[in-house]
Amino acid sequence: MVEVGFFSLCMGLILSIYGLVMGTYSLYKPLTGIVASSRNSLIAVFICVLISSLIMWNSIFFHDFSVKYVYQHSAVDMPPLYLFTSFWSALEGSHLLWTLIMSAIVTFSLVTVRKENVSLYPALCVAYGCALTFMLFLNVSYSAPLDRLFPVGKFGEGMNALLQNPYMAIHPPMLFTGYCLLIVPFAYSFAALVRGGFTSEWLGTVRRWSLLAWAILSIAIFLGGKWAYVELGWGGYWGWDPVENSSLMPWLAITAALHTLLITDKTGRLPRLLLFLNMLSFSLTFLGTFITRSGVISSVHSFAESEIGPSYLVWVVFLLALTIGLIFTRGHYIQGAAKTNEWKVSKESALLFTIFFVLFLLALVFIGTILPLVVEATRGIKISIQQPFFNAFAPWIGAGLVLILGVGNLMRWKNGKIEDPITCLVFPFIWALILTFILSERKNFDLISSFVFLIVLWTSGVLIMDLVYKLKSMRWNGKVFLYYNRPYLGAFIIHIGFLFAIAGFAGNYRGISAEAHLNLNESTSFNGYTITNEGLSYKREYNAQYVIGNLKSVDNQNNEKIMIHPMRSKFTNNEQWFNEIGIHSTFWHDLYIVLASFDVNNQSVSLKLNWNPTVKLVWTSLIIMVLGAAVSISHRIRKRSLEIDDEGKIKESDDSLDSYLKDVISNSALKTQLSSKIISLGIISFSIFVTLFCFTGVSLAQTNSENQNAGPTQNKLLQDGAGNGSLLKGTKLESGQIVPTMINPKVEEVAKELRCPTCIGMSVLESGTLQSIAMRTEIEKQVSEGKSKTEIIQYFKKAYGPWILREPDIHSSVGFLVWGIPILGLLFGPIFIILGLRQSKKRKLSNEKELLNEIKKFIEEKKKGVEV
Template sequence: MVEVGFFSLCLGLCFSIYALVMGIYSLNKPLSGVVASARNALIAVFVCVLLSSLVMWNAIFFHDFSVKYVYKHSAVDMPPLYLFTSFWSALEGSHLLWTLIMSAIVAFALATVRKSNLSLYPALCVAFGCALTFMLFLNVTFSAPLERFFPVGKFGEGMNALLQNPYMAIHPPMLFTGYCLLIVPFAYSFAALIRGGFTTEWLATVRRWSLLAWAVLSIAIFLGGKWAYVELGWGGYWGWDPVENSSLMPWLAITAAIHTLLITDKTGRLPRLLLFLNMLAFALTFLGTFITRSGIISSVHSFAESEIGPSYLIWVVFLLALTSGLVFTRGHLIQGAAKTNEWRVSKESALLFTNFFILFLLALVFIGTILPLVVEATRGIKISIQQPFFNAFAPWIGGGLVLLLGVGNLMRWRNGKIEDPLTCLLFPLLWAGLLTYFLAERKNFDAVSSLTFLIVLWTCGVLIMDLVYKLRSMRWNGKAFLIYNRPYLGAFIIHIGFLFAIAGFAGNYRGISAEAHLNLNESTQFNGYTITNQGLGFTREYNAQYVIGKLKSVDNQSGETFFVNPMRSKFTNNEQWFNEIGIHSTFWHDLYIVLASFDVNNQSVTLKLNWNPTVKLVWTSLVIMVLGAFISLTHRIRRRSLDFDDNGKVSSTENTIEEFLQESIRTSSIQNPQFASKVTSLSIIIFALFVTLLGLSGSAWGQSQNGNSIQKEVRPVMLNPQLEEVAKELRCPTCIGMSVLESGTLQSVAMRTEIEKQLSEGKSKAEIISYFKKAYGPWILREPDVHSSIGFVIWSIPILGLLLGPLFIVFALRNSRKKKNQDDQNLLNEIKKFIEEQKKGMKS
């Protein structure tokens, strides 16, 4: 049975090679029979990979330990859920899952090619065949999942304990699905470059696949963050870890591509940038696997290492070279449909600035992830670029995007006219300012919190005003709005979700941390909660045993009593204790408790306590953004959305839209005048107001909810602010991606003790950091040392880019207007010269 699965993979490889060769042949001689055979061969690849996958699952569920992968990554005592997910718990299985999903998406994409895109079939077969050939080549060589194992094992070694988590059961399939969906925009862009152009139907197809890939990747990234939040015990969900960054990079690339596609669709501009970003996004999907599996970068996500790294590196370099080469050599054949090269202050120029910030973040993440490798390889110096470096730039990028989101949505295409700018800009600013002032007074917000919520609430207000004016332009016909403008509505909801995320991220720095040691029945007060140790509990499930901390908690404000049960777990295949976090979650904050240690004899516990504001807002933002994406995907009318002329009226080359509005008015006048449509419009506005006001203002309200102080039996140990400031800038020498402040390893504890000692001696932060830098080298710093030559360059480049980039774009936009005026003047001079020559000829 196992051999059947292996030979099925080999047959799939043969099919993919055949499709690749026939696709290349068809580029010059597109014979229908040859093209059809290439397409059918790629569909057959899916059948072959599916058969191999079923064989793999059969071996796992029936504990066939003659298969090496099954023995190494499953066990007889594992729960059924994790027995099923062990399929993708390590390199060989995850690569097979990736291939299975990719082959399924390729088969579906080929089966749904529209008639207007049939001429792209040969190039699509080349792109799909090339990718599947690479994946299947690794499946039968470096990453063979059905390799035999002798002598046959007995019980199995089991899955990595960190992966036995519900979120990690879903995260890899979602991530691979998002990665694989990007192959369709990649293939269509490759085909457009080979063909030398694209059609309106091409844009519609690429938009659907890109938006679907964006939504699935968003889900995958958030699930990974949720896993880190509930499993690792450091209280955060995003640490700018190299593997986290590698999943973020294709998401950023496809986000920029979607915005560029909107510009291309509406104005005909930037077609070459669109093709480049589509292909770049797919190329970046393989960078994460190279980082995770090669072993060249340490990461908490690097669960396996193998010899597959060089193959992925060659493949990534090939894809990047192919992308750049095609765009530079054949990009000139892609002619935009713009009637003029002049860029005005308009919606497309706002989107251009939006793309700048997104691509700047992409470049920053790429450099921060890869540069330490380059520096070590070329100069032999180990440096660290971790969370503090990225956090230094992220607020500025986020602030720029939020401001552009508000103003850019009000602008019209091809001109910067804003309908009723005083109302649309000043009214949201007025109510956002009043609400922010009220919250700041009541909850003692600092300047940063006040400014953040002022900008976010103002942008939400501007978006709502834009929605109101769109509905008014459509004569309050909510039915027509939902029929023709679902892409706009979906984008509106996505942007509201993005603002939710920004508000959630902004609350991170307001979190409070403490430690407490509680004997049996002792209590402590922590930020408005009374926490009592009621002893330990013990349980065992399948391959894991758990020690449970029974903590009775009381909310001092509401009097609500609840139990939080942080746990420590130990698995049969690992002697190490792992965290199972106890979380009491409200919409406004999380009470996050880690059972750091325990004593079975006297039932005492040591707790790490965290109060994390606005975390729920981050998870809520995912639901909102994905909802918006799928609303946009439901739009199937060829025209994406209604346009409006300079007077704010519906403009269209199609009479059906205007006729629909007129018919709605005519029929509704006979009955109740537009009652249903107006109710629909009002419902849309109320929904927008509810989401914005209740969500964002409520989250701000919850940020400073400290509760009333009551008598304390045990005072938790609050971290020394000076200690915290120093420790968060030093990396843990033995763990991965954590600071000395967050880590619980013995070496980090010793370093914190040394920091406290030196602080008590009166030493400054700079002196303490210099001490550790001499002891460990510059590698111990979590961000590049600005005083070193390398560190100065690393800091200078993004700072200059962030400052000069927008100025360069402004200069380029102004130069385009001057060039347009000069071209018009030259054309006018030529016309005058021609007329004068004609007059002279007539006189002679």
């Protein structure tokens, strides 16, 4: 049976090569039979890979330990869910899953090609055949999943313990699905370059596939963040880990491509940039596998290393070279690529700035991920580029995107006119300013926090005003709006979700952390909660045993009693103890507790306590953005984003109107029925409710963070820990409660800039390893001696080298370039865009002047000829 699976993969490889060769031949001689033969062979590849995958699952469920992969990554005592997911728990299986999903998407894409795109079949077969050939080549060589093991193993070694988590069971399939969906825009862009142009139907097809890929990748990235949040125990969900970055880069590329596609569809501009970004996004999907499997970068997500890295490197270089080569050699054939249209202050110019910020973040992530490898390879110097470096730029990029989002949506295409700018811009600004002022006074916000709240609240108000005027221009006919303008409505919902995410990120930076050691029945007060240790309990399930901390938590604000159960788990195939986080989650905040250590004899526990505000807004934003993508994808008709002119007439690109639209048009204006008005009112009410509900929640979260219901001793504790810099050491309160240990801010400031020497991607502040604890102790000692932050960092830099810093040292030559280039790009990039837009106007005026002079010259010559 196993041999059948291997031969099935070999057959799939032969079919993919055949499809590639016939597709290439049909580029020169597009005979119907040859094209059909290439297409059908690529469809048959899916059948071959599916057979192999079913055999793989059969081997796993029936514990066939004669298969090497099954023995190494499954065991007889594993839960059924994780037996199923062990299929993709390591390199060989995940690569087979990747190939299975890619072949399925290729099949679906080929059988759903619209008649307007039939001429693209040869180039599509070449692109699909090339990708499938590479994947199947690895499946029968470096990452063969069905290799035999001799002698046959017993019981199985089991899955990586970190992967036995429900989120990680879903995350890889979603991520690979998102990756594979990007092959369709890649193939269509390749076909457009080969053909020398594209049609309006091409734009619609690419838009739908790109939106679907964007939505699935968004889900996958958020699931990965949720896994890190509940599994790793450091209290965060995004640490700019290299593998996290590698999944973010294709998402950023396809985000920029979607905005570029909108410009191309509406104005005919930037077609080459669109094609480049479509092909780049697919190319970047393989970068993560290269840096993870080659071993060149260490990551908490790197679960295995193999010899497959060089093959992926060659493949990535090939894809990038193909992309750049086709753009430079064939790009000038694309329609609109050679036009020198004037760029006015308009919606397309606002989108241009949006694309710039997204691509700037993409370049920043790419450089921050790859540059340490280049520096070590060329200069022999190890440097670290971790979370502090990215966090230094991300807020500015986010602020720029939020500001452009508000103004850009109000502008019209090509002329930049804003409908009633005073009402649309000033009114949202006034109420945002009032609300921000109230929050700042009550919560004592600093300048940066106040600015973030102001621009987010203002942009949300502007988006709602834009929706109101969009409906008003259609005479409040909600039916027509939903029928024709679902892409606009979907984009509106996505942008609201984006603002939810920004609000969640901003709130999470104001979290509070502490540590406490509690004996049996002892309590501690932490940020409005009273937490009591009620002892330990134990359980065993399948291949894991758990030590459970039973903590009774009382919310002092409403006297609500809850039980929180942080755990430590140990698996039969690993001697290490793992975290299972205890979380009490409300919509406004998470009480996040890690069972750091325990003593079974006296039932004492050591806890790491985190109060994380507005985390739920981050997870909620995913639901909103995916909902928006679904609304936009559901739009199937060609006419999109119906627009009304100043006289109430429908702007139509051609002379034909469909029957539905004719039924609702009378006297050059839209009919307004009661049901349509109700639909419009419902759309507006829902938008306002969701937005205000979100940002009211942020303010409520801040109320809790100020600990208004804590007693005077607890308030003094937080004040001492955060203000005076004293490191409290577990003395008892008058009530008998234990005082949690609050980290000295000066110690925290230094510790978060030093990386843990033994763990991956974590700071000395976050890590719980013995070496990090020793480094924190040394930092505390030097702080107590009165040494400055610079002196302490220099001490550790001298002991470990520049590698110990989480961000490049700006005083070094490498660090100066790493910091200087992005800063200059962020400062001068928008200036260059503005100058380029102004230059386009000058070119247009110059061209018009030259044309006028030629006409005058022609007329004068004709006059002279007549006189003669």
